[in-house]
């Protein structure tokens with residue numbers, strides 16, 4: 001297996017991180033992989049906001065996420081959400097928020113491709129990482145404009161997907177695949 005295929009096969013979602021910052025070079029390498037992803041029509045409509053895991057805006061986003069998730073939930077679920085010690089990025093030292101042009105048809109697909117490029121780049125550098133969609137309602141809810149401004153989204157951009165990265169403090173086997181069930185080969 002070549003190195004790219006090995007990296008793809010070894011990747012898994014990491015939900016525990018060491019309390020250690022990444023180097024600027026590591027962060028730059030990961031974001032560069034996102035920028036190098038293909039986009040429809042070569043539109044390159046994805047913006048990357050890089051945040052330190054300790055940035056207070058992340059706490060605000062997480063609080064909003066929890067509020068939205070708890071609203072309408074039954075009491076038991078609400079108690080679980082409120083008592084969960086994890087934030088949405090599991091304490092990773094770096095969080096990258098991808099935003100994209102609201103009016104471009106392929107915006108979310110392009111962001112998905114970019115974030116997977118970043119995930120594989122991080123994996124290849126020995127970094128744990130997690131793709132994060134759970135803040136979508138918080139980012140696109142009542143506080144949408146406030147968050148967009150704080151995160152320096154370009155004009156007419158909206159949240160697409162988020163990404164956590166750091167030194168892993170856990171290991172996780174890659175998920176199982178079922179080639180025969182999920183693939184049709186028409187000959």
Ligand SMILES: Cc1cc2nc3c(=O)[nH]c(=O)nc-3n(C[C@H](O)[C@H](O)[C@H](O)COP(=O)(O)O)c2cc1C
Pocket residue numbers: 011012013014015130131132133134135172173174175
């Ligand atoms: C679009 C997308 C959104 C995701 N959002 C979250 C999330 O908000 N929180 C989380 O813990 N994992 C999230 N994940 C990770 C998935 O749960 C994970 O990829 C899946 O369980 C398979 O596990 P693996 O990545 O270890 O193979 C997301 C993955 C994708 C592709």
